Amino acid sequence: MTISFDNNKPIFLQMKERIEDQILNDQLKEQEQIPSTTELVNFYKLNHLTIAKGIKLLVDAGVVYKKRGVGMFVAEGAKEKLLQQRKELFVDEYVLPLMQEAKKLGMAEEEIVHLMKQIKGREQT
Numbered sequence: 001m002t003i004s005f006d007n008n009k010p011i012f013l014q015m016k017e018r019i020e021d022q023i024l025n026d027q028l029k030e031q032e033q034i035p036s037t038t039e040l041v042n043f044y045k046l047n048h049l050t051i052a053k054g055i056k057l058l059v060d061a062g063v064v065y066k067k068r069g070v071g072m073f074v075a076e077g078a079k080e081k082l083l084q085q086r087k088e089l090f091v092d093e094y095v096l097p098l099m100q101e102a103k104k105l106g107m108a109e110e111e112i113v114h115l116m117k118q119i120k121g122r123e124q125t
Contacts, residue, residue: 003044011046015054020063020082023074030079034064034072 005011022028035043040051055072058064063078075081102112 012050012053012057015040015044015046015051016057019054019058020086023063023079024082024086026079028074030074030076032074033070034074036071 005014019028019034022034028034034055037048037051037055040046041048044051055064059066059072061081062075063081064072065075066072098112
């Protein structure tokens with residue numbers, strides 16, 4: 001099995017996001033132990049420091065915490081914190097540019113909503 005990474009983003013950030021995704025989709029639950037750095041190194045075939053740097057970002061953000069001698073665990077409230085962060089990022093990276101472009105094109109709010117509903121309808125079929 002080949003695990004690919006995006007060449008346009010540092011791998012440590014992608015590792016951080018993969019763990020976040022596992023928390024968001026309930027593969028890792030609050031107070032549950034995350035895979036060790038060694039397990040992640042062996043699975044992804046990456047440098048130990050790359051994995052450690054991604055996990056450190058999660059610790060700094062309060063998403064995971066360390067139990068000395070035991071391992072790293074998902075923090076209480078981590079999923080909610082990640083959902084809030086991702087929603088804010090979604091607005092900044094997608095909604096604002098969408099609204100700016102729609103304004104340039106003279107599109108009304110109703111037209112944008114109609115297009116979104118059309119696209120959503122296509123995905124459900």
